Amino acid sequence: MPTIKSSYSGNLRTEMTHIQSGNKIITDAPIDNNGKGEAFSPTDLVAAALGSCMVTIMGIVAMRENLILEGLSWEITKVMQSNPRKISEIIVAFHWQSPPLDQKILQKLKNAALTCPVALSLDPSIKQTVSFNF
Structure with a gap:
């Protein structure tokens, strides 16, 4: 059984959900690598x-x-x-x-x-x- 469910949101951003708890993490590419740097890379x-x-x-x-x-x-x-x-x-x-x-x-x-x-x-x-x- 998976631990984490993830999806690509576009614009170099991902969203991950910890299945057991439902907690979410968003990642964003850093500014020095074509991203916005608005979240953890x-x-x-x-x-x-x-x-x-x-x-x-x-x-x-x-x-x-x-x-x-x-x-x-x-x-x-x-x-x-x-x-x-x-x-x-x-x-x-x-x-x-x-x-x-x-x-x-x-x-x-x-x-x-x-x-x-x-x-x-x-x-x-x-x-x-x-x-x-x-």
Whole structure:
């Protein structure tokens, strides 16, 4: 059974619906690639998926350790190359103003992030640069 139902809306825009929840995502080609840049591009979603997956897996570890991740935030920078046009690097910078003091738990969270399913699924030619500012 499909997970996502998608359609082309024209003008380099797509619409995807997550079948189980009904949530929708629209993509648009970026301005530098003939699009309007009015929504996430498909490559933006790849970069966003990496950060989101990392935090989801960190959240699973945090639940197991009775730790709350409130205050954790992250920024993602996607670096594109040309010829061929593709993602060359995804930079994820985590920030946490009040992390737990237990270094062992912090290391578990970092390891969880670095081994999330999206990180392990991306082509090795895509450099993943991750900083943990906590």
